[in-house]
Amino acid sequence: xNFWDIILIIIKFAGAVVVFIYGMxxxxxxxxxxxxxxxxxxxxxMTNSPFRGIVTGAAVTAAVQSSTATTVMVxxxxxxxxxxxxxxxxxxxxxxxxxxxxxxxxxxxxxxSTPNFLVPLIIFAIAAPLxxxxxxxxxxxxxxxxxxxxxxxGLQFLQGTMPDLVxxxxxxxxxxxxxxxxxxxxxxxxxxxxxxxxxxxxxxAVMAITLITTANGWIGFDIAVAIIIGQNIGTTLTANIAAxxxxxxxxxxxxxxxxxxxxxxxxxxxVFYPILHLIAYLTELGSGLPAAxxxxxxxxxxxPLAITIFHTFxxxxxxxxxxxxxxxxxxxxDWMVPASSEDSEDEFRLRFISGGFTNTAELNIQAAQNExxxxxxxxxxxxxFLPPLRTAKDDDEFNKTLARIEKYESISDRMEMEIxxxxxKTAAGDLSQEGSRRISSMLRIVDNLESIGDTIxxxxxxxxxxxxxxxxxxxxxxxxxxxxTGLVQHALDVMDHNLNSEYHHIDLDAAYDAEHAINRxxxxxxxxxxxxxxxxxxxxxxxNAYSSLYALYEKLGDYIINVSEAIDNSVKAAETLGENTPx
Numbered sequence: 001x002n003f004w005d006i007i008l009i010i011i012k013f014a015g016a017v018v019v020f021i022y023g024m025x026x027x028x029x030x031x032x033x034x035x036x037x038x039x040x041x042x043x044x045x046m047t048n049s050p051f052r053g054i055v056t057g058a059a060v061t062a063a064v065q066s067s068t069a070t071t072v073m074v075x076x077x078x079x080x081x082x083x084x085x086x087x088x089x090x091x092x093x094x095x096x097x098x099x100x101x102x103x104x105x106x107x108x109x110x111x112x113s114t115p116n117f118l119v120p121l122i123i124f125a126i127a128a129p130l131x132x133x134x135x136x137x138x139x140x141x142x143x144x145x146x147x148x149x150x151x152x153x154g155l156q157f158l159q160g161t162m163p164d165l166v167x168x169x170x171x172x173x174x175x176x177x178x179x180x181x182x183x184x185x186x187x188x189x190x191x192x193x194x195x196x197x198x199x200x201x202x203x204x205a206v207m208a209i210t211l212i213t214t215a216n217g218w219i220g221f222d223i224a225v226a227i228i229i230g231q232n233i234g235t236t237l238t239a240n241i242a243a244x245x246x247x248x249x250x251x252x253x254x255x256x257x258x259x260x261x262x263x264x265x266x267x268x269x270x271v272f273y274p275i276l277h278l279i280a281y282l283t284e285l286g287s288g289l290p291a292a293x294x295x296x297x298x299x300x301x302x303x304p305l306a307i308t309i310f311h312t313f314x315x316x317x318x319x320x321x322x323x324x325x326x327x328x329x330x331x332x333x334d335w336m337v338p339a340s341s342e343d344s345e346d347e348f349r350l351r352f353i354s355g356g357f358t359n360t361a362e363l364n365i366q367a368a369q370n371e372x373x374x375x376x377x378x379x380x381x382x383x384x385f386l387p388p389l390r391t392a393k394d395d396d397e398f399n400k401t402l403a404r405i406e407k408y409e410s411i412s413d414r415m416e417m418e419i420x421x422x423x424x425k426t427a428a429g430d431l432s433q434e435g436s437r438r439i440s441s442m443l444r445i446v447d448n449l450e451s452i453g454d455t456i457x458x459x460x461x462x463x464x465x466x467x468x469x470x471x472x473x474x475x476x477x478x479x480x481x482x483x484x485t486g487l488v489q490h491a492l493d494v495m496d497h498n499l500n501s502e503y504h505h506i507d508l509d510a511a512y513d514a515e516h517a518i519n520r521x522x523x524x525x526x527x528x529x530x531x532x533x534x535x536x537x538x539x540x541x542x543x544n545a546y547s548s549l550y551a552l553y554e555k556l557g558d559y560i561i562n563v564s565e566a567i568d569n570s571v572k573a574a575e576t577l578g579e580n581t582p583x
Contacts, residue, residue: 017205019153026147050090050323057094062101070095071236071257073366078253085333088253089326092260096232096315099203100308106208107308186226186272189219190265193230203235207311211304221295222276224307228314229265236261252333259332264318279310350415353422364426365435365442368419372445375415376499379452380492382408386456387485389463390478398467405460412453419446444566445499451559452492459552466545474538477546480525484553487518491560498564511564518557525550 061070071092078088196206214224236258268275280295283306298306353367385405392398420443427439491514498506533543
């Protein structure tokens with residue numbers, strides 16, 4: 001084998017891996033588009049029961065064929081307080097079980113004894129009619145089926161790129177050399193599994209490569225198992241990358257994923273060879289072969305099946321054992337991620353989207369929604385700074401509060417820009433019609449949230465101008481503005497509740513009631529103000545400042561109702577889309 005032959009093999013191998021990963025990505029995205037809207041409610045309604053968490057994690061991961069999607073959601077939900085750390089650890093444990101379904105799909109792909117590409121062609125033939133039908137969900141299902149077909153093509157390519165070891169003994173001798181150092185070889189190939197998973201960012205690709213190289217006689221059963229253990233550790237990197245910009249709770253959830261897989265690997269290494277013997281015995285027994293309690297006698301023909309059984313056994317048994325130690329895992333991650341000052345609300349820090357895109361547009365929408373909820377919380381906090389401006393005892397206290405409002409106004413500008421850019425970039429990707437409409441509504445929401453921040457700042461500057469010009473309100477005017485502040489606060493609370501609810505469960509009537517209450521009271525104040533000016537109750541400077549303030553508060557009400565209306569428009573668009581989708 002000359003240099004150019006080696007280069008050609010590498011190029012073919014890389015191409016086969018790319019086709020496989022693309023098929024896996026397309027299949028996963030199709031399922032996530034179908035189930036993505038329900039994933040949040042399923043995960044968000046989790047309890048602290050470890051069993052429920054494990055079952056949910058396994059079910060969601062098996063459904064969307066992506067442990068990455070599950071772990072990223074877990075970090076996101078813990079970050080936003082929708083999931084406790086104990087519940088998150090249970091879901092992560094379940095995700096490890098759910099991902100074993102992928103192993104069985106890959107095994108099916110390399111075990112089908114039919115002519116090359118016959119199975120993918122059958123799959124594409126099934127998918128073709130679906131692509132002609134209308135409806136978002138139907139197209140997403142066809143996307144899943146086509147992705148599965150491409151995955152099968154990738155597996156065929158991978159099998160075809162493996163060199164014939166009869167004519168390439170140098171490769172076989174190199175592998176044998178690396179495999180001949182006893183338990184040190186096991187540790188080396190665990191590291192190889194970690195590195196490959198980090199490089200490919202797809203544990204399924206590493207599993208496929210491992211199964212195929214084993215079926216072709218490149219590596220033995222023990223080495224393959226070591227790679228699988230390393231793959232399980234390497235896959236935790238995605239969640240930890242997603243958690244880089246998360247708050248302390250989100251970082252702890254990501255670290256818990258890593259710690260769980262490390263402990264699982266250590267437990268397995270303690271009884272490594274007995275487990276190999278047991279899996280080999282069960283595989284041979286189930287395949288109708290003479291069963292021997294010795295993995296070294298395992299026929300090459302059934303090694304892929306044995307590896308898949310081990311992968312399932314490894315994740316299920318580790319989950320069962322380690323689920324009893326969730327409190328201890330919490331203690332470990334508490335030590336790994338101590339509380340810090342980085343969670344200060346007075347600092348600009350995007351929590352959910354600054355880590356970049358995930359592989360699925362639907363998850364990007366979810367991340368943006370979480371960021372919008374965080375944006376809303378900042379706006380509510382910013383509004384609470386207005387009353388202290390009126391009650392400030394001296395200029396120093398007044399200026400400190402004004403500086404905080406000014407800082408929050410700057411933060412709101414930056415958040416609106418960052419979220420809008422993220423949504424615009426997401427909209428340019430492969431989105432369902434419902435996803436596109438939802439992004440349109442989200443863009444309107446962030447625009448109005450930023451306008452609320454601007455208006456709060458205008459109220460603060462009006463207060464500043466009033467203070468500098470020595471304009472004073474009597475108790476009656478202050479009481480009127482305090483009542484108006486309470487009405488706006490209630491409207492903000494309703495808005496925030498709607499943003500933090502499932503969009504199909506918003507209370508639009510409460511939002512309209514709050515907005516109408518603001519408008520009615522504004523009308524009352526305006527009528528009284530005009531009468532007061534006619535009677536000369538207060539001078540023009542007082543009247544101008546007073547009318548400017550209650551008008552700005554009413555303006556806040558307009559922006560606040562716009563947010564709930566944008567949510568409602570998103571819901572109505574989704575319902576209309578559902579009505580037009582054929583069953």
